[in-house]
Amino acid sequence: LYKYAKEILSLYATAEKAIGELTGFVKGGICIGASSTIGNYLLPGVIADFKKTHSKINICLLVGNTKRIVELLNSGNIDLGLVEGEVTRQKMQVDKLITDELLLVVPAHHPWARKKEVSISELTKEPFILREGGSGTRQMIEKFLCSYGVSIQDLKISMLLGSTEAIKAAVENGLGVSIISRWSARKEIKYGTLCLLRIKGQKMARELSLITNKGAISSHAVDEFLTYVKSYPFEKLLC
Structure with missing residues (x-):
């Protein structure tokens, strides 16, 4: 049953992305986990800028220490994480941001x-x-x-x-x-x-990193945010 459930979710995500690409309309929800420094001092500005062009995407932000965010990602309670410090790469895709x-x-x-x-x-x-x-x-x-x-x-x-x-x-x-x-x-x-x-x-x-689950099925909304945050000019937040 688990295998079929994964296939259904994959088909749903694929269909959702195809519709979004055809219509140019992206909606849905994203649950982001962030360690304290990123969640409190960087992400609010990033999310505010993202929402200017993606107003229909709802975002839930959970803030905790790096260990807690990794646990939430591994348990499937968040779509992606942004953390500081070292994390294991065994089950996760780790992309350095800044x-x-x-x-x-x-x-x-x-x-x-x-x-x-x-x-x-x-x-x-x-x-x-x-x-x-x-x-x-x-x-x-x-x-x-x-x-x-x-x-x-x-x-x-x-x-x-x-x-x-x-x-x-x-x-x-x-x-x-x-x-x-x-x-x-x-x-x-x-x-x-x-x-x-x-x-x-x-x-x-230290590196601030974006972490996602390897092989995870992501929605169009999540993909949009991932693309956005990977190219975001973080240094402007220091001005």
């Missing part, structure tokens, strides 16, 4: 606010606010520190928080420093409440 840079964030009144960079040794002496396990950002921080022979245990962890918004608020209130994506502090940098700087050495860069 490169993100993680930077040290401090409050505007902090002594480091006037610096362009600090050393790893300086960082280990300052109260540090860390993301929860399963977060793509935390995964990247651990990998970066390890390359310098430093572990999470070497940091003075003051708080463990589950979102970038919570981390930014804690940093603004002087509870410690942290490391976040450059995309996530645009408003705070604009209004002068937070400052970003680098850690001496190599850049802390």
Whole structure:
């Protein structure tokens, strides 16, 4: 029965696409899963632009950490995912979208606010606010520190928080420093409440990726969004 159900869904998706191509009219729904940085700071702008030309497509956006988004995709609860950090390619198609840079964030009144960079040794002496396990950002921080022979245990962890918004608020209130994506502090940098700087050495860069299930049957609406997001000029969101 499962085999026949898949064939029926495949025929339906094919027919839907053919009708859309003939009429130029695309409608339907898309369920997108996105890790925190992408879901909170990048996708709202992308979706707003997409809806200008695809007003009949309804979009559901679920935000969680990278581990959770991978689980949702594997269980078939979302059509596609956008994540930061490394993911296994066994069951998924992984397409790199853009490169993100993680930077040290401090409050505007902090002594480091006037610096362009600090050393790893300086960082280990300052109260540090860390993301929860399963977060793509935390995964990247651990990998970066390890390359310098430093572990999470070497940091003075003051708080463990589950979102970038919570981390930014804690940093603004002087509870410690942290490391976040450059995309996530645009408003705070604009209004002068937070400052970003680098850690001496190599850049802390990571890929933001689009993930889909290999061999999955996708609707015309999903295909339209996939094509759109793969060519989207993300850098304009930093302006």
